[in-house]
Amino acid sequence: MNKIDELVDILKKRESDDDKSKNAILWVLAIIGVVAAVAGIAYAVYRFVTPDYLEDFEDDFDDDFDDYFEDEEGEEE
Secondary structure, rough: OHHHHHHHHHHHHHHHHHHHHHHHHHHHHHHHHHHHHHHHHHHHHHHHHHOHHHHHHHHHHHHHHHHHHHHHHHHHH
C-alpha cells in the first residue's frame, strides 16, 4: 500500500508541474496579445492623425499637367 501512495504522490506532483507550465505559457501569450493590441491601436491612431501629403502632391501635379496641354492647344489655333 505504501508504494501505491508514493505513485499517487508522484502523479500529483507531475500534474501540478504541468499546471504551472501551462499557466506560465498562458501568461506569456496574454502579454504578447496585449502588446500587439496596443501596437495596433497606436498605429491606427497614427494613420488617422497624420495628414495625407500625397493627396496635395497629386492635386498640384494634375494642375500643372492640365496647364501644359492647355498651352499647346492655344499655340495650335
